[in-house]
Every structure is written in C-alpha cells, then in structure tokens.
Amino acid sequence: MRDTKIAGLEKMAAGVRYDILNMLLKCGAGHLGGSFSIVELLCVLYGSQMNHDPANPDWSGRDYLVLSKGHAGPALYATLAHQGYFAHDQLDTLNCGGTDFPSHPDRLKTIGVDVTTGSLGQGTSQAAGVAYGLKLAKRDNHVYLIVGDGELNEGQCWEAFQFIAHYRLDNLVVIIDDNKKQLDGYTQDVMNPFDIAKKMEAFGFYTMKVKGDDLEAIDLAVSYLRRVGSTAKCIVLDTVKGQGIGYFEELMDNHSVKFDSQENQKAAKAALDELEKLMNREAENV
Amino acid sequence: MFELTENRNTKGRELRTSVVESILELIKENDKVVALEADLGGASYFNKINKAAPHNFIQMGIQEANMVGVAAGISIVGYVPFVHTFAPFATRRVLDQIFMSGSYSKNTINIYGSDPGYCVGTNGGTHTSFEDVALLRAIPEIVICDGADDTQVAWIVKEFAKMEGVHYLRANRKAVRDIYKAGSSFQIGKGNLIFEGKDVLIISAGELVSDALDARDILEAQGYSVGVIDMFTIKPLDEKLIIEQAAKAKIVVTFENHSVIGGLGSAVGEVIVENRLNPIFKRIGVEDKFGQVGSPDFLKEKYGLTSKRLVKEIKTLSGKM
Ligand SMILES: Cc1ncc(C[n+]2csc(CCOP(=O)(O)OP(=O)(O)O)c2C)c(N)n1
Ligand SMILES: [Mg+2]
Numbered sequence: 001m002r003d004t005k006i007a008g009l010e011k012m013a014a015g016v017r018y019d020i021l022n023m024l025l026k027c028g029a030g031h032l033g034g035s036f037s038i039v040e041l042l043c044v045l046y047g048s049q050m051n052h053d054p055a056n057p058d059w060s061g062r063d064y065l066v067l068s069k070g071h072a073g074p075a076l077y078a079t080l081a082h083q084g085y086f087a088h089d090q091l092d093t094l095n096c097g098g099t100d101f102p103s104h105p106d107r108l109k110t111i112g113v114d115v116t117t118g119s120l121g122q123g124t125s126q127a128a129g130v131a132y133g134l135k136l137a138k139r140d141n142h143v144y145l146i147v148g149d150g151e152l153n154e155g156q157c158w159e160a161f162q163f164i165a166h167y168r169l170d171n172l173v174v175i176i177d178d179n180k181k182q183l184d185g186y187t188q189d190v191m192n193p194f195d196i197a198k199k200m201e202a203f204g205f206y207t208m209k210v211k212g213d214d215l216e217a218i219d220l221a222v223s224y225l226r227r228v229g230s231t232a233k234c235i236v237l238d239t240v241k242g243q244g245i246g247y248f249e250e251l252m253d254n255h256s257v258k259f260d261s262q263e264n265q266k267a268a269k270a271a272l273d274e275l276e277k278l279m280n281r282e283a284e285n286v
Numbered sequence: 287m288f289e290l291t292e293n294r295n296t297k298g299r300e301l302r303t304s305v306v307e308s309i310l311e312l313i314k315e316n317d318k319v320v321a322l323e324a325d326l327g328g329a330s331y332f333n334k335i336n337k338a339a340p341h342n343f344i345q346m347g348i349q350e351a352n353m354v355g356v357a358a359g360i361s362i363v364g365y366v367p368f369v370h371t372f373a374p375f376a377t378r379r380v381l382d383q384i385f386m387s388g389s390y391s392k393n394t395i396n397i398y399g400s401d402p403g404y405c406v407g408t409n410g411g412t413h414t415s416f417e418d419v420a421l422l423r424a425i426p427e428i429v430i431c432d433g434a435d436d437t438q439v440a441w442i443v444k445e446f447a448k449m450e451g452v453h454y455l456r457a458n459r460k461a462v463r464d465i466y467k468a469g470s471s472f473q474i475g476k477g478n479l480i481f482e483g484k485d486v487l488i489i490s491a492g493e494l495v496s497d498a499l500d501a502r503d504i505l506e507a508q509g510y511s512v513g514v515i516d517m518f519t520i521k522p523l524d525e526k527l528i529i530e531q532a533a534k535a536k537i538v539v540t541f542e543n544h545s546v547i548g549g550l551g552s553a554v555g556e557v558i559v560e561n562r563l564n565p566i567f568k569r570i571g572v573e574d575k576f577g578q579v580g581s582p583d584f585l586k587e588k589y590g591l592t593s594k595r596l597v598k599e600i601k602t603l604s605g606k607m
Pocket of ligand 2: 034148149150151177178179180181182241
C-alpha cells in the first residue's frame with residue numbers, strides 16, 4: 001500500500017494535467033512542455049508542503065511561490081483551481097480578451113499569484129527580494145522559486161543567485177526545472193548548461209538532485225530543505241519536457257504545442273481520457 | 287520609387303519570412319552578414335538561416351543583453367549583425383547595451399523587434415511594447431523603422447545592411463495586408479506621401495498604414511479630401527514633408543501601434559508646434575496604458591487602433607473646425 005498522501009497527490013497531478021491540456025486545447029495552442037514538467041512539483045508544493053489558505057489568499061503567514069518561467073502559467077492556474085482559489089470553469093477563459101488568466105502570471109489579475117513574471121530571468125530577483133524582505137521583517141514564511149533550465153541562460157538569474165547565497169537566504173528554495181529543452185531545442189545545443197548542480201554548488205548553494213516525476217522524492221526533498229538553515233538551497237529537478245504523457249514527451253517541438261493537426265488533437269483527446277481514469281481511480285486500487 | 291498594390295486586401299509573405307529571406311540574400315552577397323537569435327528561432331524563422339547558412343548564424347540562448355553586446359563586438363571586427371527577439375526584449379530589456387555598446391560606440395547593430403504593440407496577441411502584457419519607439423528615439427543616431435508590408439520590410443532589411451550604426455525595425459511576424467507593389471523602393475528618412483489631401487492629413491507607420499488607407503476610403507466617400515503619409519522611418523524624421531503637407535491641411539492626425547507618448551505622434555507634434563503650423567492636431571495611439579492578452583484583433587479594438595476609430599476621431603475633429 002502506498003502512502004495515502006502520495007496517492008492523493010497522484011490524483012491531483014492527473015487532475016492538474018487534465019486541466020492544463022483542456023485549457024490549451026480550447027485555446028488551440030499553448031506552452032504545454034514546460035507546464036507539464038512542473039505538475040508534480042506544483043502538486044507537492046500546494047498539496048503538501050506550502051503554508052497557504054485558498055479561502056484567504058492574502059493570509060500573512062502564506063508561503064510565496066514565484067514562477068519565474070512564467071510561460072508555464074497554465075500549470076499554476078490549474079493547481080490553484082484544484083486547491084479551490086477560484087471556480088474551475090474560470091480556467092476556460094485563459095488568454096481570451098479581458099481574462100483574469102493571462103498566458104503569463106499577473107499578480108494584479110489572478111487570485112493566488114504574488115509575483116508577475118513572463119520576461120524570463122526577472123522572477124529570480126523578485127523572489128530574492130521577497131525572501132530578503134521576509135527576513136528583514138522577521139517573518140518565517142518560505143519562498144519557492146521555479147526557474148527554467150533555459151531561463152538560466154539569462155545573466156540576471158546568476159546575479160540573483162549570488163545575492164541569495166551571499167545573504168544566506170535560507171527561507172528560499174531555488175527549484176530548477178531541468179527538462180533539458182528550451183524553445184529552439186535541447187539546452188545542450190542552444191547554450192550548453194554544463195553541470196547545473198555543480199554550478200549551483202559553486203555559487204554557494206546546498207544542492208539536491210531530485211526526480212521530477214517522483215512525488216514522494218519531491219515531497220521528502222522539499223520537507224527536508226525547509227529545515228536546512230544558514231545556507232542558500234537548490235533543487236535541480238530532473239524532469240522531461242511534456243512530462244506525463246508519452247506522446248507529448250516524444251514530440252520534438254513541444255515547447256508550444258499547436259492543436260491544429262489531427263494527430264495532436266487525437267493524442268490530446270486520448271490523453272484526456274487516460275487522465276480522467278487516473279483522476280477517478282479508487283484509493284484501494286492504488 | 288514606390289508603387290501601390292492593386293489589391294489592398296491580399297496579404298503578402300509573412301514578415302518574418304521577408305526578413306529571413308532578405309538576410310539570406312544578403313549573406314549570399316556578403317559573407318560578413320550574421321544573424322543572432324535569442325532562443326526564438328522557431329518563432330522568427332531565424333532557424334532557417336541556421337539551416338541554410340550555419341556559418342552565418344549565432345544562437346545566443348535566452349540572453350538578449352548579451353546578444354546585443356556580442357553583436358556590437360562582432361561589428362568591431364567587420365561583421366554585419368542582425369539580431370532578433372520580441373520587440374520589448376529587443377529594446378527596453380537591453381536599452382543600456384543598445385546605448386553604450388551600440389550607438390554611443392558607433393558600432394553596428396541591426397535589430398528586428400518582432401510583434402510590436404497589439405501584434406503580441408496571447409503573449410500578453412509582459413511581452414507588449416507600446417514604448418519601444420519612445421525609448422530608442424531618445425538615443426542619438428538610431429534609425430527607427432516601422433515596417434508596413436512585406437515589400438517594405440524586405441527593402442528595409444537590405445537597406446540596413448548598407449549603413450553603419452544602430453538600426454531598429456519593428457514589425458509583425460505574421461502576414462499583413464499589401465500596400466506596395468513588389469519591387470518598390472524607398473528612402474530612409476523620407477516619408478511616403480501615398481495620397482495628397484486638402485482637408486485631412488493622416489500620418490501613420492507600420493501595418494496601421496493599411497487601416498489609415500481604409501479610413502481614407504470611407505472619408506473620401508463622405509466628401510472629405512484626405513492625405514496619407516506612410517512615415518515608415520520614424521527617426522530620422524522627414525520634417526520637410528510634414529511641414530509641407532501639414533501647412534496645407536486643416537486637420538492632422540497621427541495613427542500608431544504605440545503609446546501616444548514619445549512615438550510617431552510626439553515626433554510629428556514637435557515639428558508642427560516648433561514650425562508654428564496651426565492645424566487641428568491629434569495623436570491617435572495607445573492612451574498611456576499597459577498591454578494585456580487577447581487576439582491581435584481584440585487588442586486592436588481595445589486600444590482604439592482601428593480604421594473605425596480613426597474615422598470617428600477625424601469626424602469629431604472636423605465638427606470642431
Ligand atoms: C526575456 C525573455 N526572452 C525570451 C522569452 C521567450 N521565451 C519564452 S519561454 C522560452 C524558452 C524557455 O525555456 P525554459 O526556461 O527551459 O522553459 P521550459 O523548458 O520549462 O518551458 C523563451 C525563449 C521570454 N519569455 N522572456
Ligand atoms: Mg527547459
């Protein structure tokens with residue numbers, strides 16, 4: 001028997017992935033690859049590790065999540081909807097004129113979003129500022145910063161990392177979504193990242209490598225890091241772009257997926273069916 | 287010399303295709319032409335340059351500031367760099383690099399900033415540039431062009447390659463309506479007087495020139511005499527043409543896919559006031575607002591950048607005469 005908490009998170013992940021796919025399908029296109037690769041992470045953070053209250057999004061004791069790779073906004077919205085921040089059907093308005101759910105997270109528009117992102121790199125410094133401010137104010141909220149592996153190309157990330165390490169912001173965890181791809185292809189080919197974990201260590205971070213589809217491992221790592229003090233902290237999350245649905249994992253151009261081909265539409269429909277089964281699976285069968 | 291197309295309702299090549307094909311032609315003539323891209327090669331089609339001429343392509347990754355600096359550096363040793371990223375990242379994100387490594391140092395950087403203003407569509411407010419022209423206009427010696435159709439965009443790219451310095455082209459990635467016949471040529475710093483008019487003068491730039499021409503059709507049918515200038519070079523500005531044409535008009539309006547602050551409208555207004563011309567004058571553009579998500583058509587409507595709005599504004603102004 002698997003832990004019931006993990007079984008619950010598994011169902012949550014299926015539900016979140018379902019909603020993301022559904023949203024993008026309705027829009028006709030969207031950032032699928034990088035949304036799917038952080039589903040398990042978001043489920044652990046919101047479903048298990050973060051202090052937050054959907055009924056009181058501005059609660060002063062809440063932990064902060066900064067999605068610096070803002071193009072994965074749909075993944076965050078689906079997670080927040082699952083947690084009850086807003087009605088599910090609101091997700092259908094993604095990217096429509098006048099929506100509160102823009103492609104990239106906007107703190108002035110969406111309930112539960114604390115930091116506006118979209119221009120890559122900028123979430124890192126804002127997260128560092130939030131963490132520094134929380135320390136100054138002697139508050140014990142935590143900050144979770146999600147950065148793309150391609151996003152690491154931006155020099156601003158490394159400026160923020162120096163700052164975080166220099167000031168030993170141990171109330172912040174940098175989580176790098178190492179899905180090995182960016183927009184134009186593999187990170188290896190576009191701009192070689194070399195060994196990301198070693199780089200983070202060299203920058204002064206206590207660094208863990210964690211499998212990005214392993215809910216239990218992510219849960220353990222985040223919970224452990226919460227208790228590690230006096231150092232900057234990083235998780236290099238080993239993920240797959242398009243994670244969770246074989247067809248989209250294998251699709252080479254899966255950064256932004258267009259549903260204008262029969263093939264992609266068929267695969268999406270099949271994936272929705274498969275995910276629906278996982279969502280409705282009874283606990284004892286797990 | 288430019289000639290107008292016979293059918294303004296057809297669309298030409300995608301503008302990114304125009305840019306890419308022109309760069310590839312330039313590379314054939316001059317091996318020193320290089321294209322730099324910041325991980326948007328799939329979006330700009332610069333990946334086609336990588337395929338056809340890998341030696342002349344530099345993948346920068348998501349490093350806009352570094353890209354502008356590298357472009358400046360490579361020009362020091364004789365290369366002719368063309369860089370691409372979305373308009374906001376090609377301008378406001380890298381402003382000091384454009385300033386010091388580029389213009390101030392008299393290095394050469396040709397910039398294609400794509401999807402300016404409402405062209406951004408569902409990439410939304412963070413990716414919207416309603417201020418790119420204003421930002422660059424304040425930097426000495428920069429050439430700023432707003433591409434009106436694929437013929438003009440292709441010409442601009444070719445022309446940039448002949449000149450030293452920092453040159454900025456803002457243009458959609460997608461196809462836009464035709465204005466000019468293939469083979470038309472232009473002159474940097476010279477506005478295109480498409481039509482002369484007696485009552486109203488519309489000065490526009492970029493793909494909105496098509497909408498300005500639509501507005502002219504409507505107004506002419508209602509008895510107005512309307513001139514239209516395609517001011518595709520916003521800097522250096524064709525002051526002579528503005529003075530000459532604005533002096534004859536009762537109403538002058540500017541019409542731009544940009545904030546009314548600091549762009550074409552401001553530039554034209556400065557010329558009109560400083561030369562003591564006295565037409566009724568109005569800038570039509572984005573009213574000091576941020577962008578948002580939505581389809582380009584939705585955004586166009588939302589920010590009042592349609593021919594319908596233009597007609598309405600002009601009629602209101604003429605009521606005041
Ligand atoms: C400053 C900036 N430059 C370019 C872009 C366009 N862009 C959006 S996503 C992306 C690739 C991101 O790759 P990565 O960080 O690896 O994200 P993931 O693989 O998780 O989708 C690019 C170039 C942007 N949003 N911001
Ligand atoms: Mg990636």
